[in-house]
Amino acid sequence: MSRAGSEYRVSFPHMGNYTVPIVTLASMLDCEIMPPPKMTRRTLELGARYSPEFVCIPFKYNLGNYIEALDQGANLLFQAGGGCRFGYYGEVQEAILQDLGYEFEMVLLAGGFGVLEHYNKFKSRNPRLNMVRAIRHYRLAFRQTRALDRIEDFARRNAGFEVEEGAFDSAFDRFVGELAETRSIADVERVEAAYTEELRSIPVERPEGLLRVGIVGELYVLMEPFSNFFIERELARRGVEVHRYVNVSNMVDHGGRNKNRHLREIIGIADPYLRYHIGADGTESVATTNRLRQEGFDGVLHLKPFGCMPEVNAMSALQRLSREHTFPVLFISFDSQTSETGLATRLDAFCDMLRMRKRRLGA
Ligand code: SF4
Structure with a gap:
């Protein structure tokens, strides 16, 4: 049964620093806002324990966030949606949390970022809106x-x-x-x-001849630094200039009415490695890598959750691009078993290889 607006304690999954604008949206509900506790290893352990084994890691992090938020008293959860399995996350997570015995309501915002699409969902929980x-x-x-x-x-x-x-x-x-x-x-x-x-x-x-590296891949592991072991900070510690183009501003700019035009543009940039849109962020990964190669970047890191189909599709195109142009691309897959130490070793080796290559090319 629905509660009156002020009886809600609303929560949502973490997504990097976007907690700030999410709280601004949640304040439409005129109720207590309870962002989940800071992400820790426990968040992932909880999420992984109750998730289907082979589901992608954003699902597990989100579920861990929900469990920690419900344990501290939240009773209204929000979930967004996307152009892949993400569109079904909310229903599955709701069923899992109900099976665990939690009492709460869930609002599913699947269907884009439009105010009109979401307004009724917020209003159903706060009639004064x-x-x-x-x-x-x-x-x-x-x-x-x-x-x-x-x-x-x-x-x-x-x-x-x-x-x-x-x-x-x-x-x-x-x-x-x-x-x-x-x-x-x-x-x-x-x-x-x-x-x-x-x-x-x-x-x-x-310094002269610094390394410029782009990061492409699946949006959650790109935008939630805890899930990628703070990889941007790690690259900065190794003296690398880091570029990333996947962020919410760009997603909004390239969504809605602009979506089809943007897709045509990026398929053009990804050509001849892609001829069709391959779902979620996969096309963007290939197009951005091809663009950065043409702009003289030193290399690209491709990040994806283990089992992410759109990015698995992108990998074969990226491997061909890398082979044909001898352009370095480091592929990193994240799951609940990924080791931080193993990642540090791979980053060290990749940066060393880029420096040696740069010296050899005399750049
Ligand atoms: S893009 Fe990949 S990892 Fe992200 S939700 Fe979709 S399938 Fe999962």
Whole structure:
């Protein structure tokens, strides 16, 4: 039976720093907002224990987030949806959690990012909500997302060359804290401008012939740093300039009415390695890798959850691209058994190989 709006305690899965805009959306419900506890190894152990064995790892992390949130008192859960198995996650997770004996309601937002599509779902849990207010929340959440993506992008490209260790991480953490306090678009613009200036003033030393590496692959393992063992920070520690294009701003820009045009564009860039869209982020992975190769990048990391079909499809195209152009691509698959030490060793070897190749090519 549905509860009155204020009796809800709403929660949702973690997705990197996007907790900030998600909280802005959840505040439409006028109820207590309970983000799940910080991700730990226990989150994954809980999720993996109750998930089907071969389901992809985002499902397991999400389920672990839900269990930890329900244990601390949440009674309303949100799940999004996507163009692959992700579209069915919500129903399956709801059934698993009910079997475990939890009492809660679940709202499934499968079907894109449109305000219209979601409005009725929020309104069904908070009858006092009106469209004007919903649009205000969506606009603010999207502006927060833009600010996050821009600031994070700058930090990602420069953190590897900071003079004072931890300077970018420290500024970025403070930025996220202040962004979480913003209540209007003007607030977000002020915070973004202040931190853009602060990040630009952090002293960096960029060596001659530095390595430029792109990261492509499945969106969850790209955007949730806990799930990829903070791989961007690890690359920065190895003195690499890191580029990543999969983020929520780009997904919104390339979704909705723009989706078909964007797909045609990226299939064109991925040609001759792909001729058709292969689902989820797979086409984007191939197109971005081909573009970065043409732009003279030193290499690409392809990240995917174990068993992710769209990215498995992308791999054969990426292997051919890599072979034909002698362009380095490191494939990394994540599951609950993935070892952090093994990953560090592979990153060391990949970066060494890129440096040797660069010296040999005289670049
Ligand atoms: S893109 Fe891959 S890993 Fe992500 S939800 Fe879909 S199948 Fe799973």
